[in-house]
Each structure stands twice: as structure tokens, then as C-alpha cells.
Amino acid sequence: MSARISAKTLRLLIVIGLIALWELLPRTGLIPELFLPSLSSTLIAGWTDAGEYGHALAVTLYEVVVSMAFACGGGILLGAIVGSLPRPRVLIMPMVSSLYAVPLVILYPVFTVWLGIGSESKIAFASIYGFLPTMLATAAGIQTIDPQLLLAARSMGATLSQRLVRVIIPAAIPTVLSGLRVGGALVIVGVVVSEMLISSAGIGYLISRYRTILDSAHVFAGVLLVLFLAIGFNAVIRWIERKAAIWQTGTRAGQANDEVASGAMQPAT
Amino acid sequence: MQPLANVTQLKPAARAGAIEVKNVGQVFKTRSQDVVALEDVSLEVKPGRFVVLVGPSGCGKSTLLMMMAGLRQQTAGTITISGAPILQPDPDRVGVVFQEASLFPWLTAEDNVEFPLALRGVPKAERRAKAQDALKLVGLDGFGKRHPHELSGGMKQRVSIARGLVQDPPVLLMDEPFAALDEQTRMTMGDELLRIWAATGKTVVFVTHSLTEAVYLADEVIVMSARPGRIVDHLQVQLPRPRTYEMLSGDAFGSLRDRIWRHIRKSA
Numbered sequence: 001m002s003a004r005i006s007a008k009t010l011r012l013l014i015v016i017g018l019i020a021l022w023e024l025l026p027r028t029g030l031i032p033e034l035f036l037p038s039l040s041s042t043l044i045a046g047w048t049d050a051g052e053y054g055h056a057l058a059v060t061l062y063e064v065v066v067s068m069a070f071a072c073g074g075g076i077l078l079g080a081i082v083g084s085l086p087r088p089r090v091l092i093m094p095m096v097s098s099l100y101a102v103p104l105v106i107l108y109p110v111f112t113v114w115l116g117i118g119s120e121s122k123i124a125f126a127s128i129y130g131f132l133p134t135m136l137a138t139a140a141g142i143q144t145i146d147p148q149l150l151l152a153a154r155s156m157g158a159t160l161s162q163r164l165v166r167v168i169i170p171a172a173i174p175t176v177l178s179g180l181r182v183g184g185a186l187v188i189v190g191v192v193v194s195e196m197l198i199s200s201a202g203i204g205y206l207i208s209r210y211r212t213i214l215d216s217a218h219v220f221a222g223v224l225l226v227l228f229l230a231i232g233f234n235a236v237i238r239w240i241e242r243k244a245a246i247w248q249t250g251t252r253a254g255q256a257n258d259e260v261a262s263g264a265m266q267p268a269t
Numbered sequence: 270m271q272p273l274a275n276v277t278q279l280k281p282a283a284r285a286g287a288i289e290v291k292n293v294g295q296v297f298k299t300r301s302q303d304v305v306a307l308e309d310v311s312l313e314v315k316p317g318r319f320v321v322l323v324g325p326s327g328c329g330k331s332t333l334l335m336m337m338a339g340l341r342q343q344t345a346g347t348i349t350i351s352g353a354p355i356l357q358p359d360p361d362r363v364g365v366v367f368q369e370a371s372l373f374p375w376l377t378a379e380d381n382v383e384f385p386l387a388l389r390g391v392p393k394a395e396r397r398a399k400a401q402d403a404l405k406l407v408g409l410d411g412f413g414k415r416h417p418h419e420l421s422g423g424m425k426q427r428v429s430i431a432r433g434l435v436q437d438p439p440v441l442l443m444d445e446p447f448a449a450l451d452e453q454t455r456m457t458m459g460d461e462l463l464r465i466w467a468a469t470g471k472t473v474v475f476v477t478h479s480l481t482e483a484v485y486l487a488d489e490v491i492v493m494s495a496r497p498g499r500i501v502d503h504l505q506v507q508l509p510r511p512r513t514y515e516m517l518s519g520d521a522f523g524s525l526r527d528r529i530w531r532h533i534r535k536s537a
Contacts, residue, residue, distance in 0.1 A: 157358050
């Protein structure tokens with residue numbers, strides 16, 4: 001128990017230490033403010049232009065949420081089809097796998113030609129960027145379901161839709177969630193990167209614009225916002241995973257074993 | 270356990286639990302050739318009997334069991350259970366226990382046992398009561414809230430048997446249910462199964478590789494030959510019940526075991 005607390009305090013100390021270094025290194029002149037502006041000047045820059053950053057955050061958030069809906073919705077849907085039917089799998093999977101190796105950012109200039117430099121081109125790019133891992137994970141999750149479970153369900157008279165709702169979906173959830181984690185992170189990357197390349201709004205655009213005028217404090221204020229966005233996304237995914245774990249305990253055996261080991265769960269006999 | 274209201278209409282009550290397999294064949298079509306897995310298999314099981322199917326690997330004994338469960342269609346012949354043909358899985362007539370316990374890992378033991386009832390929309394309270402009865406019958410009273418990964422291999426198979434019995438079908442089909450268990454657990458589970466069988470009066474058809482297990486458990490042993498699967502012997506085990514560990518070393522037991530082994534050695 002004491003070991004666990006000290007690990008937690010240690011983590012906290014590391015974070016506090018990094019924050020302190022961020023403030024002290026530029027202040028003492030060890031690192032020039034142009035390379036790393038101090039935390040306080042970054043916060044002040046962000047605060048004085050809070051309106052501008054707020055607007056940029058709203059634009060970026062909107063793009064992230066819409067892209068995530070496309071990437072995750074489409075990824076899960078197509079992944080389910082590809083995972084459960086052999087014929088589409090043979091047709092689509094080789095293409096998807098090779099597409100996965102292509103740096104998709106080369107498509108972004110094309111999207112700006114088709115869709116303009118507004119939110120639409122970012123959403124198109126980030127959706128495709130996040131779609132692939134979600135789809136691949138969903139397909140893998142469905143393909144790896146134990147066929148014995150489906151046979152057992154059938155022997156108990158389960159119809160096709162009952163097998164889908166009561167066996168296939170709960171069995172696939174952990175793999176799909178891990179795909180969403182990767183896919184969602186890539187959506188954030190896709191939105192911010194495309195904003196930095198060609199755009200007129202969003203946090204990526206602000207970072208890129210302030211960089212061209214060498215205003216490091218404002219650049220880092222934008223970086224900080226992206227950081228919080230990613231941490232927020234991670235928290236949401238963790239919350240979903242916890243919710244699913246309650247419904248899904250069996251395949252997340254690691255957690256339950258921790259409980260057993262720490263004595264929280266004693267055998268009944 | 271109360272019989273369910275919407276049971277398939279059976280003809281005479283005396284036929285409940287009777288199994289009739291008539292001239293059944295199974296041909297698997299592969300790209301290059303047709304493989305005859307079963308050829309002209311006929312057998313009759315009277316209600317309440319404990320029948321064991323043995324034979325070398327690939328003799329089609331599991332295939333035959335899957336056809337009795339309605340999970341696979343034969344290419345020739347008919348199978349009737351409780352007097353009506355079995356064309357698809359019918360949990361009212363047949364419960365199935367698989368080699369792997371096949372429990373849903375995200376459900377607790379009692380939710381697993383309730384699963385077949387939940388599929389048919391049985392109300393929660395009734396479901397829970399039946400699951401408790403079934404768990405008590407298999408000796409798992411008080412373990413209902415555990416998840417499968419918190420249970421031993423033998424306990425998982427007990428849950429699986431409870432799930433097969435929860436709808437009170439007259440027939441229980443078991444496909445090598447104890448094959449994955451260690452020797453000691455396997456012996457205990459055999460005794461447990463005989464106790465449950467005696468308490469419920471089900472017709473049991475049990476597939477196994479183990480000759481000792483076959484003779485120890487069975488009223489009748491059906492011996493099958495390697496591909497194409499045919500019935501080569503159908504022997505009655507006259508040993509008294511309850512069966513005891515001491516019988517394993519007796520002459521009667523040994524000669525039955527030898528007789529089965531000679532068939533299998535010949536065809537393998």
C-alpha cells in the first residue's frame with residue numbers, strides 16, 4: 001500500500017518539477033525565451049488574447065468532434081462488416097492495409113482544392129486519418145470472437161440479432177475501444193496538423209501564425225491548449241472504458257486480478 | 270423446476286427424452302472431394318438412459334452430437350427427439366454442454382445460467398429463481414456472482430451444465446465436457462454428473478475419448494469406427510449403481526474396457 005502511494009506522489013513530484021523547470025530555465029537565462037518562453041509569460045500571452053484562443057479552440061473542437069463522429073462511426077460500421085463477412089474482407093483488407101502505410105497528409109492539399117480552406121477540408125482529412133485504425137481494430141475484434149461462444153448461443157436458440165447484441169458486441173468492445181483510443185488521438189493530430197498547413201482558423205492556425213512572427217509565448221499558449229485537448233480526450237476514453245468494464249469484467253481480467261491480489265475480493269469459501 | 274408453458278407440442282408424454290437416429294449420414298463437400306463423415310448411423314436411446322459415444326478421432330461422434338442438437342444438418346436420414354424431428358436448436362427439448370465451458374466472460378455465473386431464459390424474455394424474477402435452482406443442483410450455491418475467470422475449470426463446467434439444465438429439457442447432450450480438466454477434477458466431475466443425472470432423470474448422450482470414463486458413466490456405450498463413421502458395437506454396461514472407484518479395478522469393468530479398445534484399435 002505504501003509503495004503505491006509513493007509512486008503516486010513521485011508522479012506528482014515529477015510533474016511539479018517539470019513545471020518548475022519550465023518557469024526557472026527561461027527566467028535564469030539558461031534557455032533563451034525565444035526557444036522556451038517561461039510558463040508565466042505563456043499563460044499571460046494566452047490570458048491577454050483569451051478571446052482569440054477561445055474562438056480558435058471552438059473551431060478546433062468542432063472539427064475534432066465532427067471528425068471523430070465520422071471516423072469512429074464509419075470505422076466501427078465498416079470494421080463490423082469487414083470483420084464478419086469474408087468476401088468484403090478479401091476485397092477490402094489488402095487495400096486498407098497498404099493505405100495504412102501511406103502518409104495520408106499528402107492528400108490534404110487535394111482536400112483543400114476540393115473543399116476549400118475552411119473546416120470541411122480538415123474534417124475530411126482528420127476523419128480519414130482516424131478512420132483506419134478504428135476500422136482495423138473493429139474488424140480484428142469481431143474476427144477474434146471465440147466461435148464456441150456463438151455456437152453455444154445458437155444451441156440455446158439465439159436468433160441472429162440476439163447473437164449480435166448479446167454476444168458479438170460485448171465480446172468485441174475491448175478491441176473496439178483500443179481502436180477508438182488510437183483513432184481518436186489521430187483525429188486530433190489530423191485536425192491540428194491540417195490547421196497548421198493551410199487554414200484560416202483553429203489552434204493549429206494560431207500556432208503556425210505566431211511562429212512566423214517569432215512570438216514564442218503565443219505559440220506555446222497554443223501548444224498548451226492542444227495538450228489539454230489531448231488530455232481531455234484521454235480522460236473521456238478512460239471514462240468510457242471504465243463504464244464498459246463494469247459490463248465487461250471478464251475480458252478485463254487484469255483489473256479484477258488486482259482486486260484479488262490487494263485482498264479486496266476474498267474467496268467465498 | 271416448473272415445465273415451461275410454451276413447450277413444443279409433443280406426442281405421447283412417454284416419448285419425452287427418447288432419441289431416435291435413423292439411417293443418418295453426413296457428407297462434407299470440400300473443393301477436391303466429398304468426405305463421408307458418417308454413414309448409415311441408426312440408434313435408439315430410451316428416455317432417462319445414460320449413453321456414451323466413443324470412437325477414434327475423426328469418427329464423427331461429435332458431428333453426430335451436433336446433429337442431435339440441431340446445430341448441423343445431416344445429409345441423409347432423420348433424427349427425432351421426444352417424438353419430433355430436430356431441424357434446428359430447440360432448448361426446450363435439448364440442452365448442450367460443450368468441451369470448452371463456453372461461458373460468456375462478461376457475465377456472472379448466474380447471468381450465464383439465465384442466458385437461455387433471457388433470450389426468450391422470461392421475467393427477471395423467474396429467471397433468477399430458476400438459475401439459483403440450477404446452480405444449487407450442480408453444487409455451486411453461493412457462487413452466482415462470480416465471473417468465469419474467478420472459477421476453476423471444474424466449476425466452469427458445472428455452470429455450463431447448470432445452463433444446459435435451466436430450461437429443464439428432457440435431453441442433455443455433452444460433447445467431451447471434461448476433456449480439458451485434470452484427472453482428479455475429471456473423476457469428481459464424473460461422480461457429480463451421475464448424481465445430477467440421478468436427481469433429474471434426464472436422457473444423457475455423452476461423447477468422450479476416455480474408455481474408462483465411458484464405462485464408468487454409461488448405461489450403454491456406442492462404439493464408432495474411424496471415417497466413415499459407423500456404429501461397430503453397442504454394449505450394455507450392467508455394473509450396479511451407484512458406480513464406485515473400486516469398480517475400476519474389477520474384472521467386469523476391465524473386460525468391457527478391453528472390448529471397446531479392441532474395436533478402436535482395429536479401426537484406427
